[in-house]
Amino acid sequence: MTMIGSGNVAWHFSKMFKSVGIEILEVHSRNQEDAKKLSKELNARHLDRLDYISDETDLIVLAVNDDSIEIVSNQIRTDALVVHTSGTASIEKLSNGRKGVIWSIQSLRKNQETDYSKIPFLIESNTENDAAAIENVIKKISQQVFIKSSEERLKAHLGAVIANNFVNHLYSISQELLTEAKLPFSILLPIIEEETRKVHSFEPKEIQTGPAARGDQKTIESHLNIIQEPELKEIYRLISDRIKKLHHDL
């Protein structure tokens, strides 16, 4: 196979593929230094230009940023299967005849030991044959592989952003409030741990607690009274309303 890219995803996907016996023939990247480094690590050829892609390669992986997928795809003239690795870009960004997507839900960081077997992967192809071929390979890496359309993948990506990036920002907001009360964020770690423990066994909706879930308007008003920032007030109001609606059908 051929790896296009030399960043975090390229690094981990190369290791992953190699670990299941797939030979990486060549590495190309806009960043020549990183490409040379990665190709050396993989014992692969450093590919100077995209039009020199080997005829022997049967899979070309585009581990490039979303904006580059279309441009790079257009430069690749090949009968091999071309896949990108984005959570949000449609498969249609690829102009090649045989195309696909391999997206790992967990974000990957270079030089960080990662247990790939527990990472869920969403995969896609424009033909059933290639979808099955991708599935066969990724199933050797991970126990959780799902064939999904681009739209389904985008929804899963949105879900991941909400459950990860937005949750992290809520922790930031909590920390701001605790700092105002001259308290360390660490006092919230026990309830954060408990919540994480619970969602392993229960549906989030089933274990919803708090003022909004029990319709405790007095507490909601007390909270709104001490929030100074208008945007935060609005976030508080919207999330509380949504919880109320879900739990009281108001």
Added chain:
Amino acid sequence: MTMIGSGNVAWHFSKMFKSVGIEILEVHSRNQEDAKKLSKELNARHLDRLDYISDETDLIVLAVNDDSIEIVSNQIRTDALVVHTSGTASIEKLSNGRKGVIWSIQSLRKNQETDYSKIPFLIESNTENDAAAIENVIKKISQQVFIKSSEERLKAHLGAVIANNFVNHLYSISQELLTEAKLPFSILLPIIEEETRKVHSFEPKEIQTGPAARGDQKTIESHLNIIQEPELKEIYRLISDRIKKLHHDL
């Protein structure tokens, strides 16, 4: 001491106090059946009426709901220290001469084994003497005891609601999206676990990632495009804007 209440907090606070050698003389509750049950478990007297509180008691704990604190407090004629256990109610809800608050940040459930030593407690009193007395007792139970004003406690309570109840609702929203994509919520557990692991070592703001943090407006627009519900669109927009502002000073 005297325990007023027979719910989750009354149950755990009784066990907690007993475990550090404080004798529970009597239990009173609106719910007579539960009060009798708890008093039996504690080997304490069941107290029929609030005006029969023993002269021997030196601490009266109101583990009642927020709306009842004022009413119950008004019925107690005593020189003993009266404390409530609410995260949101001001100490001023108590009309007694000697008053205080003991709030455990973690929510407690009856009949559930709990390691109190790791639960953070916020405490308060109207005199330094009684604050020190409460601190002495609670320090025997937990390693994390903070003397805080009612306003600071309300801010910490708001922080806990955001980090716990709101986070749980974000998980609910993620699950809704995954269900639309015919995917199980469990595929998000690895990133949820990783986030929880990270906030043990880093400040939430330091580890913020995602489209909003990197100013990736294209991905933000793709997400907004697939969100149908206007309220959810607004939640998405407000949280993304707040992350952008925090990370780009826009």
